[in-house]
Amino acid sequence: MKSRTAWILNSFFGIAVGMGGVPALGLAAADVPVSATAALSQFGSFDAVVEAERQTVMAAQVSGAVVEIAVKPGDRVQAGQRLLRMDAQAANQSAAVSEAQVQSARAALAVATKDYERQKQLFEKDYISQAALERAEARFKATEAETNAQLAQAGAARTQAGYYTLRAPYAGVIAEVPVTLGDMAMPGRPLLVLYDPTGLRVTAAVPQGSIQPGWTAGGVKVELPGQPAERQWVTPSYLKVLPTVDPATHTMQVRLGLPAGTTGVAPGMFARAWLPGAEKTAAPIQVPLTAVVRRAEMTGLYVLDAQGHPLLRQVRLGRVINDQVEVLSGLGANERVAPDAQSALTAAH
Numbered sequence: 001m002k003s004r005t006a007w008i009l010n011s012f013f014g015i016a017v018g019m020g021g022v023p024a025l026g027l028a029a030a031d032v033p034v035s036a037t038a039a040l041s042q043f044g045s046f047d048a049v050v051e052a053e054r055q056t057v058m059a060a061q062v063s064g065a066v067v068e069i070a071v072k073p074g075d076r077v078q079a080g081q082r083l084l085r086m087d088a089q090a091a092n093q094s095a096a097v098s099e100a101q102v103q104s105a106r107a108a109l110a111v112a113t114k115d116y117e118r119q120k121q122l123f124e125k126d127y128i129s130q131a132a133l134e135r136a137e138a139r140f141k142a143t144e145a146e147t148n149a150q151l152a153q154a155g156a157a158r159t160q161a162g163y164y165t166l167r168a169p170y171a172g173v174i175a176e177v178p179v180t181l182g183d184m185a186m187p188g189r190p191l192l193v194l195y196d197p198t199g200l201r202v203t204a205a206v207p208q209g210s211i212q213p214g215w216t217a218g219g220v221k222v223e224l225p226g227q228p229a230e231r232q233w234v235t236p237s238y239l240k241v242l243p244t245v246d247p248a249t250h251t252m253q254v255r256l257g258l259p260a261g262t263t264g265v266a267p268g269m270f271a272r273a274w275l276p277g278a279e280k281t282a283a284p285i286q287v288p289l290t291a292v293v294r295r296a297e298m299t300g301l302y303v304l305d306a307q308g309h310p311l312l313r314q315v316r317l318g319r320v321i322n323d324q325v326e327v328l329s330g331l332g333a334n335e336r337v338a339p340d341a342q343s344a345l346t347a348a349h
Contacts, residue, residue: 044278048204048222050258050269052195054170060185061163064088071192073177077168083192084177086185088164095161098154105147112143172196175267195267200258202236202271205251210278215239222256223272227264234258248318249284249326285331286324292317293341301327302344304336310344 064086071083119136122128176193185191202222217239224232236256245252256273258265265271293300299317302310315330331337338344 043221043274043276044206044210045223046204046206046254046273046275046278048202048256048271048273050224050265050267050271051201051203052197052267053199053201053257054172055175055193055195055267056169056172057190058083058166058169058192058194059188059190060086061187062086062091062160063184063186064164066179066181066183066185066191069177069179069181071174071177073174075174077172077174077194079168079170081168082165083168083174083194084166084179086164088161091157091161091164095154095157098150098157102147102150102154105143105150109143109147112140116140166191168194170194170196197266198260200262200265200267202256202258202273204254204256204271204273204275205246205249206254206273206275206278208245208250208252210275211241211252211254212275212277215241215275217256219276220256221274222258223274224265225270225272231262231264234262246319249328284318284326284328285333286321286326287331287337288339289320289323289325290340290342291337291344292325293345301331302338302341303331304338310338310347 066084067087068085069083070081070085071077077083116136116139119128119133123130123133172194173196174192175195177191178193179185179189179191217236220236220239222234222236224234237259238255238257240255240257242253242255254273254275287301291301293302293312298314300312300314303313305311313330316328318326318328320326338347
């Protein structure tokens with residue numbers, strides 16, 4: 001059976017050599033090594049994850065019971081399509097009241113306008129005084145202002161009523177619907193997750209010491225394990241290194257854009273980023289959260305000696321992943337740790 005390294009060689013170099021071109025790794029066709037291991041020796045492999053460049057968590061802006069869910073996870077939707085609706089009876093009634101008040105204000109404004117026009121004609125013929133005209137003008141302006149206020153209030157009521165219906169802000173795919181019919185939606189509670197499948201990327205956390213300033217999109221590769229052979233290796237459309245460093249892991253995010261038309265992948269899938277001149281560091285040590293001992297400013301673990309006796313040792317911890325925490329320093333890869341600090345404390349005494 002063909003080895004994995006030989007298959008990688010064919011994936012990286014087969015097309016370029018067959019066409020007489022220069023391989024993607026920057027080697028001349030005559031310099032293609034016999035083993036793919038040699039070709040990849042100058043590349044670092046980093047675990048990565050597929051992400052959507054545009055992903056939206058749609059939350060409620062108002063309170064109300066969910067009365068309609070028009071989509072389910074996996075559905076493709078169009079921009080403006082109705083996705084979910086909450087009970088909006090009270091809001092609709094408030095909007096109807098505001099609309100009726102607007103009609104009433106408009107009728108009053110029409111009467112005030114005609115009266116003001118008549119008063120101006122009478123004043124021009126010296127039938128009324130200047131004071132009478134000014135009073136008519138004041139009534140007209142007050143009625144006009146009240147009408148504008150009613151119009152604004154009605155617009156706000158209609159906008160408020162619109163918050164009870166969620167519509168797609170863009171064409172995409174429904175990733176998650178964490179509510180069911182009858183659930184009470186509250187402001188800020190996620191109701192739907194939508195992403196755009198036309199813009200996907202791969203994100204890898206790379207140690208800051210491995211970042212190379214000369215990286216280009218054409219000089220790196222993205223591996224998509226589990227895909228058919230012809231789609232497993234991809235040249236990214238762009239490469240972007242975020243300018244911030246994670247203070248806990250001392251890594252920087254490297255984002256690699258997947259070309260338009262990439263199929264068979266979705267956000268959350270595992271991927272690998274192959275970066276030239278970058279050495280992959282050893283996987284971080286992880287221990288259960290229950291093994292951590294915190295005393296004032298000291299953070300430690302109970303490390304078991306050769307006889308199995310627990311000894312307290314100070315360590316430096318990193319990020320928490322589910323019920324595990326990374327150990328950045330103070331613990332060797334082959335050392336054993338008591339998984340329960342409370343039990344180890346009892347045994348130590």
